[in-house]
Amino acid sequence: MNQKENKVIPVISIQGQNCTGCVTSTLCSEYPAIKNIVLSDILPGVKLDFLFHQNLMTASGNLAVEMLEQAQQAEGSVLIIDGAIPGEGIYCSTGQKGQKTYTIAEEVVSLSKKASLVIALGTCAAFGGISAGSPNPTGAQSVEDFFMTNSIDKPLINISGCPPHPDWLFGTIEEVLLKGADNIQLDDFRRPKTFYGKLIHEQCPNRSYFDEGKFAKKLGDEGCLYELGCKGPITYADCPIRQWNGKTNWVIGSGAPCSGCTQPEYPDFVGDFYDRIIDVQVAANAKKITTENI
Amino acid sequence: MKKIVIHPITRIEGHLKVEAVVENGVVKDANMSGTMFRGIEMMLEGRDPRDAVMITQRICGVCPEPHACASVAAVDDYAGLTGSIPGNGVNLRNLILATRAIADHILHFYILSGLDYVDPAKVSDYSGQDKDLNMLKGFLEKGYSKPFLPRDDIDYRLDDRTTQEVVGHYIKAMDIYRKAQEAATIFGGKWPHDAAIVAGGVSENITADKITQFLWRLEEVADFVENIYIPDVVAVAKAYNDYLAMGTGCRNLLAYDGYTFGARTLFKGGLVTNTSQYDPVDIEKITEDVTHSWYEQSDELYPGEGRTQPKADKKEAYSWIKSPRYDGEVFEVGPLATLLSTYLAGENQKVNDLIDSSLDLVGAGIEDMYSIAGRHLARALEAKILASEAAGWAGSLKPGEPTTTEYDPPADGKGIGLAAAPRGALGHWLNVENGRISNYQVITPTAWNASPKDKDGQPGPYEQAIIGLKVKESQAPVEILRAIRSFDPCTACAVHLTTPKGGTLGKYKVV
Numbered sequence: 001m002n003q004k005e006n007k008v009i010p011v012i013s014i015q016g017q018n019c020t021g022c023v024t025s026t027l028c029s030e031y032p033a034i035k036n037i038v039l040s041d042i043l044p045g046v047k048l049d050f051l052f053h054q055n056l057m058t059a060s061g062n063l064a065v066e067m068l069e070q071a072q073q074a075e076g077s078v079l080i081i082d083g084a085i086p087g088e089g090i091y092c093s094t095g096q097k098g099q100k101t102y103t104i105a106e107e108v109v110s111l112s113k114k115a116s117l118v119i120a121l122g123t124c125a126a127f128g129g130i131s132a133g134s135p136n137p138t139g140a141q142s143v144e145d146f147f148m149t150n151s152i153d154k155p156l157i158n159i160s161g162c163p164p165h166p167d168w169l170f171g172t173i174e175e176v177l178l179k180g181a182d183n184i185q186l187d188d189f190r191r192p193k194t195f196y197g198k199l200i201h202e203q204c205p206n207r208s209y210f211d212e213g214k215f216a217k218k219l220g221d222e223g224c225l226y227e228l229g230c231k232g233p234i235t236y237a238d239c240p241i242r243q244w245n246g247k248t249n250w251v252i253g254s255g256a257p258c259s260g261c262t263q264p265e266y267p268d269f270v271g272d273f274y275d276r277i278i279d280v281q282v283a284a285n286a287k288k289i290t291t292e293n294i
Numbered sequence: 295m296k297k298i299v300i301h302p303i304t305r306i307e308g309h310l311k312v313e314a315v316v317e318n319g320v321v322k323d324a325n326m327s328g329t330m331f332r333g334i335e336m337m338l339e340g341r342d343p344r345d346a347v348m349i350t351q352r353i354c355g356v357c358p359e360p361h362a363c364a365s366v367a368a369v370d371d372y373a374g375l376t377g378s379i380p381g382n383g384v385n386l387r388n389l390i391l392a393t394r395a396i397a398d399h400i401l402h403f404y405i406l407s408g409l410d411y412v413d414p415a416k417v418s419d420y421s422g423q424d425k426d427l428n429m430l431k432g433f434l435e436k437g438y439s440k441p442f443l444p445r446d447d448i449d450y451r452l453d454d455r456t457t458q459e460v461v462g463h464y465i466k467a468m469d470i471y472r473k474a475q476e477a478a479t480i481f482g483g484k485w486p487h488d489a490a491i492v493a494g495g496v497s498e499n500i501t502a503d504k505i506t507q508f509l510w511r512l513e514e515v516a517d518f519v520e521n522i523y524i525p526d527v528v529a530v531a532k533a534y535n536d537y538l539a540m541g542t543g544c545r546n547l548l549a550y551d552g553y554t555f556g557a558r559t560l561f562k563g564g565l566v567t568n569t570s571q572y573d574p575v576d577i578e579k580i581t582e583d584v585t586h587s588w589y590e591q592s593d594e595l596y597p598g599e600g601r602t603q604p605k606a607d608k609k610e611a612y613s614w615i616k617s618p619r620y621d622g623e624v625f626e627v628g629p630l631a632t633l634l635s636t637y638l639a640g641e642n643q644k645v646n647d648l649i650d651s652s653l654d655l656v657g658a659g660i661e662d663m664y665s666i667a668g669r670h671l672a673r674a675l676e677a678k679i680l681a682s683e684a685a686g687w688a689g690s691l692k693p694g695e696p697t698t699t700e701y702d703p704p705a706d707g708k709g710i711g712l713a714a715a716p717r718g719a720l721g722h723w724l725n726v727e728n729g730r731i732s733n734y735q736v737i738t739p740t741a742w743n744a745s746p747k748d749k750d751g752q753p754g755p756y757e758q759a760i761i762g763l764k765v766k767e768s769q770a771p772v773e774i775l776r777a778i779r780s781f782d783p784c785t786a787c788a789v790h791l792t793t794p795k796g797g798t799l800g801k802y803k804v805v
Binding site: 020057061067095219256 | 490
């Protein structure tokens with residue numbers, strides 16, 4: 001590689017118990033577009049080199065497994081994991097070479113060794129998410145829990161969301177490149193405060209309806225969606241400001257209640273998606289929001 | 295006799311493995327394995343029926359929107375709302391589904407399948423002005439090649455100029471995919487996992503500016519489909535014309551009705567057998583067999599009653615995917631089935647004319663559609679039909695009028711929701727007791743297509759498409775991969791089940 005002027009960051013993207021939604025979301029990154037991220041510099045003079053990406057690579061089978069084995073040797077890589085890690089290997093086997101079957105758990109162990117940063121992409125990787133939904137049939141774990149169980153100590157950032165917004169991933173990588181991973185401000189759940197610093201409720205354009213006590217009684221009505229199950233009062237993300245898919249829309253903008261998909265409580269402990277949040281959850285966040293009007 | 299194992303099969307949705315037995319360059323036997331399991335349907339038990347649309351979309355992040363549509367259709371059916379969804383609501387659901395299906399087909403042909411037919415490394419000789427191609431050329435000149443290289447030996451056949459053009463379209467397809475998803479998000483709320491598709495309709499209110507924003511994005515996507523995607527598929531089908539006779543598969547096709555507006559249906563569902571025999575589908579004849587799946591053995595069950603317990607140490611099993619069968623027979627689903635069923639039903643002359651004229655362009659007949667190249671052509675034609683129809687549907691939206699109807703369900707009941715998904719026939723079966731979900735079953739297109747052998751030893755459609763293929767010696771023969779990818783696998787969709795609460799989950803231990 002005749003890359004004298006460039007800083008090259010090896011990136012390895014692997015998938016556990018996932019739905020590929022984290023990938024289809026990040027494919028829709030607007031600025032930078034995914035073609036620029038893969039083929040060009042993400043920042044002036046800084047190139048991400050995708051050593052492994054299951055949905056973009058040509059190779060399959062043995063050769064793909066060999067690419068993973070080589071990627072284990074990449075110093076200072078960024079390892080991006082989407083999907084959860086099951087309690088037992090057979091629930092997610094990811095490759096085979098000769099008689100040896102690889103599992104997502106083994107991949108995470110071997111690829112994290114030389115990684116300088118691990119990113120748990122999406123709520124399954126960050127917190128277990130849908131894959132660990134009650135009754136958690138496969139014992140699915142988040143990357144953080146898996147690291148604790150296996151005594152792996154690596155810098156870890158959670159980019160939660162079902163799916164995560166593409167800016168949350170690439171914006172975090174850009175921030176790491178500019179400031180260093182140690183200087184990223186994270187919340188209690190290892191999420192970058194840049195994107196997860198405020199409640200949806202604090203930033204919501206329907207907030208004035210909430211404060212006035214004007215609540216929609218059925219979907220399609222004008223008013224705050226609180227009574228229809230909106231989880232905005234307990235959910236940290238910047239969706240109201242950032243919006244989705246080229247700023248064409250976002251969940252509450254489309255008249256639907258926020259489901260709390262960036263939260264560790266998702267999907268079981270946010271309550272029914274279309275019913276009012278249970279009061280105990282609001283109380284836990286009481287210092288952040290105003291509930292007098294309810 | 296040699297056994298070839300390809301695991302992982304990349305550039306698909308999810309985790310899939312194939313074991314093929316090859317003798318004298320011909321595949322004699324094949325086993326397809328879905329290698330990832332989550333148990334999504336178990337998570338639905340005890341939940342509010344309306345929540346199913348949120349959970350079932352997470353079955354698949356490549357094609358969540360058909361799960362949304364099938365799920366709300368099942369809940370509408372249970373709640374007795376099917377006939378009272380406002381026209382706007384019906385229209386919006388169809389628009390979201392159609393637009394995302396077009397995006398999905400573009401993603402499949404270029405990003406997921408494209409590298410089987412064109413070599414991006416050939417762009418190093420490019421001398422034109424296209425910005426994307428020059429960006430790729432610069433990438434190669436600086437010594438980068440991953441994740442495109444290394445690769446196995448592939449018989450790339452397009453000439454250098456055509457290759458460069460198609461590779462340029464591969465890069466452009468990433469932009470068009472994004473724009474198509476933006477268009478659908480105007481009505482759906484976000485991509486992936488739409489929020490606005492709800493029991494009773496769609497929560498998004500309609501305004502004229504949203505319709506216009508949608509239409510102009512659709513226009514750009516439709517232009518790409520008509521003038522780039524279709525010609526590229528035709529060019530590939532001509533250069534690889536032996537692929538119009540390869541990967542034929544089981545030759546039985548099954549489709550559900552797709553894009554229904556009251557009494558009108560764009561795609562007519564049905565069964566196609568012996569190329570020209572058309573019959574309506576009786577969904578009561580669908581059962582799921584688990585002989586070679588990691589679940590406790592049971593009789594084949596109708597999905598409304600299906601309840602299976604995982605058994606990871608089952609000896610004769612090799613997949614997490616079950617084997618859906620129709621009247622005990624193997625059926626293929628997908629755009630090929632959707633189009634040929636509509637073709638034989640003969641109710642939509644425009645569809646028939648488009649299929650006939652496209653086959654003329656390729657120099658092929660209807661029987662050649664049962665093939666690797668034929669599946670790609672069917673998918674592209676479906677995208678073209680949807681792109682042209684969607685503009686009319688958007689134009690008939692009524693700003694300011696209702697998009698939902700009130701949801702006031704009974705305590706107990708059952709519902710079925712069917713959809714013509716981008717990968718074919720999708721069904722959701724819902725049972726409700728005391729206002730909560732008591733059983734939920736999903737049969738996805740990829741479950742039909744990637745299913746393992748059944749109790750009678752009949753291989754599933756992928757397996758049948760691979761068996762008999764002539765392959766070149768390699769650790770991962772491209773002929774096998776092209777056959778599998780022609781179905782557009784979505785394995786997270788295919789793997790799912792329900793277990794009785796408290797059931798044990800097997801004792802298999804790895805790591």
